[in-house]
Amino acid sequence: MPASGHDHGCGHDHPHAHHPGHPCDHDHHHNHEHDHDHGHGHEHGHVHSAEERNAYFLDQLSMIGVAGTYAGVVLAMFYGKWAPNAEVSVINIIVPWIQYMLLAGAILLLGLALLRGIGVWRASKDPHFDPHAGHDHGPNENHAHGWSPWKYIPLVLPLVLYIGLGVPDSRMIRAYERDLAEQGMPRGSLRGLGGSLDAITQAQIASNQFAAGTLGNGLSPALLQAVLLSGGIATEIALEEMDVEPDARPTLGELEVIAENPLLHESYTRFSRIEVEGNFYPASADGTFFHVVRLRVACCLGDARPAMVMCTSRKPITGIAPGDWVAVQGKISFVAADRKWYPVMRVYKVYKKKPPAYPYLK
Amino acid sequence: MIDVDRFFVIFTSIVYEALPFIIIGALISGTLEELLPQQFLARVIPKRRSLAIAISALMGMVFPMCECGIVPVMRRLLGKGLPLSCAIAYMLAAPIINPVVIGSTWAAFSGDRSKKDGLSSLEMVTFRVSMGFITAFVAASVVEAVARRRNINDLILIAPRAKNPHFADAVTKQETHQHVHGDGPRPHHHEHHRAAGHASPKHGEEPSSLQEFGSSSPDPVGGVAVKTGSATQQQVVENTGTNSANGPRRSVLQRVINISDTALHDFVDITTFLILGAILASLFQTLRIIDYLPVLEANPLVAIPVMMLVAVILCLCSEADAFVVANMIPIPLGGKLSFLVLGPMMDIKLYLMYTRVFRTRLIWTIIPVVVACVFVLSIIGHYLGPILFP
Structure with a gap:
């Protein structure tokens, strides 16, 4: 339902009409109606290729994945706290009141990831979906909705450490305690x-x-x-x-x-x-x-x-x-x-x- | 030699400790973006700018934020018409002037550690808060002076808005509505856009390919002010545009989805830089810098700059730093004060997070002012403390 019916009035300056560096020399005062534009040639300047669309979804899914995994790691840490016979609980790297803040944060994050999932799912159902819609670009941007993997390297580092390498673990924490x-x-x-x-x-x-x-x-x-x-x-x-x-x-x-x-x-x-x-x-x-x-x-x-x-x-x-x-x-x-x-x-x-x-x- | 265990324990504890505050900051950020009308704050803040800056510096008492959570919130507030100088005052002061940090500073210097430097815990809190306030006020005033002379786009990166097509739908419908009553400088508007667009290479001085953000106000009037090459912060403030929040009704689900979009985006964005900062901070902590500090006994002129440097590289959070420094008994009072005031305003992790909101030029306007201010105030505090509170 949404986004399909862009029945705007005349002379509308659609926000996504302004992409610096974009080859959009056309007159902005055209009557902008998505329903028509997409059919023929798209003189609207920025043709969103399938790759660009895919890159956008890949980026969104990466975000959802990262957020969801963080929530999962935090919940796993809490499982370690509440599980019987946990010798040194990893979550104890932070003080109890912040532990509960973190638990609440993880649940919120999970909720955000789910909601974003719904948003992306709805967008994917929409054939006219335009990743650039809804926000236009100021002069400062060098913006592509691309999926740049290196951006996620720092983000996944703590996740890889915890899931892949089991870091931090109780041995490590004890070594650190002893060291201190x-x-x-x-x-x-x-x-x-x-x-x-x-x-x-x-x-x-x-x-x-x-x-x-x-x-x-x-x-x-x-x-x-x-x-x-x-x-x-x-x-x-x-x-x-x-x-x-x-x-x-x-x-x-x-x-x-x-x-x-x-x-x-x-x-x-x-x-x-x-x-x-x-x-x-x-x-x-x-x-x-x-x-x-x-x-x-x-x-x-x-x-x-x-x-x-x-x-x-x-x-x-x-x-x-x-x-x-x-x-x-x-x-x-x-x-x-x-x-x-x-x-x-x-x-x-x-x-x-x-x-x-x-x-x-x- | 790097102790790997120590490094990983410190690194993960910094990351997971800051995480909930960033999530909360991102949620507040998303909610502000969705619910607060554009340029709303421009209308409600006091007209006298010095008064507005002073109030902003004290807002942490009402809206307490720690230094990690404040970054995403602040860039939304900028988008909602909070003048840059007020945002800087809030950002610098709120991590010090808020009930939680005041309480922890009081606790850290109470009991046995009270009077170690001649000051009781209450007097220590008084010094920290007043020095924080003065520093924030001075830095914000300098930023205000700079912002009046400069293009706002040379100073800040406005936060991105929702990319969500449904969101766009709602906004465009509303804009359509405006068109009906349409007056407006629309062709003019376009000229600005195009000019700004062509000028874009000049602005690309940030060495980051992560910079996918720019101005993105849906509000045509406010948006122009933010985007145009010649606009100043003043103009942004004076523009009281329409707002998306009061537009056509969106379903609650749609609103929540929009909030999730902004919040998740901010979360990913800020956390990246938190993690980079945490890597550096844990490297420095692993090198055991604190162990060498007792060398600094007695001479405040040496201790103050060194403790400022230590605050910058340790990246402790403002709730914890008082406990750490209170136990460094040999450090003279001035050194402790400089550590307590500079730390929440400037450290490696904050620097990296600031780069997501400010341009290098602005960051390097703030840093020397804050550093000089903290240095001078710490010296004053060091010698004034024993006189004021004998």
Whole structure:
């Protein structure tokens, strides 16, 4: 029905009559009626060849295809989120509220693709269909309704990555998490702790000496406090063997916030046992020194930064792989280094745990 | 050495994070195109241009948009008669001056990170918003001055309209209607068209074969103003043409199909450039530029330009950048402010997206003004902050 009956009045300047660079030297004031023009010779200047028409439809179909595939990929990512036993859900590369925006966006996109499909289908039924109709061309255009494949190369790149190569996958995301965590570890930067040894080495020595019951001098008091908290070794062992509920379960983000304000340290140092959770990353070969890390993400993994606690354990931690999700119980204290406060924990207990559905913090 | 895992994770997270905002932007764009009469905005904005620019810069509080979503919307608004300078003011300011970003900036600098540079979170927000407003206002005023002297076609690429034949049908019917009451400078109109058409090679300075767009107003009067070689933005504004939206009734399905046409077109168009920008941004992020930044301690005259450069190459979104910079404790206040104000206005991905709306000449008018403005304001902010908020 549509488009066929162009029963315009006289002297009509049909928008598609103006194509710069088009060989249209004819008088624009002709009585423009599609129904007639198409029959004979089409003096209307721009004869749309079958190829041009096909190119237009190819372009439209490519657009519909790309939009529909994006919607499909997003839905597949959500399937990965909701499917049982998903270890690291790929959709978690973005924060939950944007995930739901993306889901809504994908559904809208699917709707747009369907509607465009209807539009193209209706146009294809129309023998008088003219791809140039409805918009004319300003002087700036070098315009062909051609189908230029290279235009779609960037567009299909994320789709090819996801569908063809399975990128990003959970292995990749874990590698990235670990990478960020290691970058964020204050390796060698704890200058405030004194000496030429870096923090890990110091803690390592302290930890070994603690285990051997021979804590020496020459290490910074703050770190020693972190390693050896109160009482003698008997008390420590007793604390390790106790099976009690922790006094508090702060997130590593909260601990990071508390750490930066010395006046608030008391709010957690007063507890004899708190529990934190996050990814486990060993920092010493014997398993007595490690970090528990959680990424803080504002919008997407591109802006992630780690929040962490340095942990020392009297007994070596075994059976936990780097990157595993753990809960750690122990006594927290804070050490100052390089204009920054770091939370450190004397560990009583470490156990593996199922990571939360969305593992990052705000 | 490029870490492939890191690159792909950052690249995909940037793309999928921006995607919903581009879809929303494209939908708003399509809806505006279909429902708002041509040149509608030209009639409703205040007559005093400086007032109009100031209001445009604050419109983000009412119509919040982030920097990715704003690009397709803005080029439709240009087509609906929003003066170029007002569109620039809205585009530059809205990603900073909107409730979401104000909230995230406040959150990022609250708690422990408050007062790290002597400013509380509220004071930080105040600085960011006022610097963003001033920069947008200055840049828009410069654009206004340029637009008065130049052919608008040297500055912008108007968005394409629906290619849909049914849409054309509706428009042409309406135009027929006009003909009945026809007065009009129609022959004149044609002359302009032809002249403009012949002049086209001169305008082809954009090195892109993607440039399939030009002016496409269905409105003969407004359309002439946009298209003619001699037309200025002023003329565009003064022309209050007829509009397609108030034309003969189209079925809801037809309207929705038209919206889908424009929206899908904008989606494909803008996403292409988002992806190109995301590739560059993730390459730079993979090079771990942030790790080298603590070198910048203390000297604001070094830190400000470096942080501006970092903002341009990291392409963080304006909701996230405050969290990133708030954790860079050693960076002096001026450096943080320059990062927070420039980032939402100018970065690699935005540059590529801007090329879909503006001509190179206009983009390179805006960039030096914005950069100079942010630099000066950051220095002022750096030294004024501790005095103003002791």
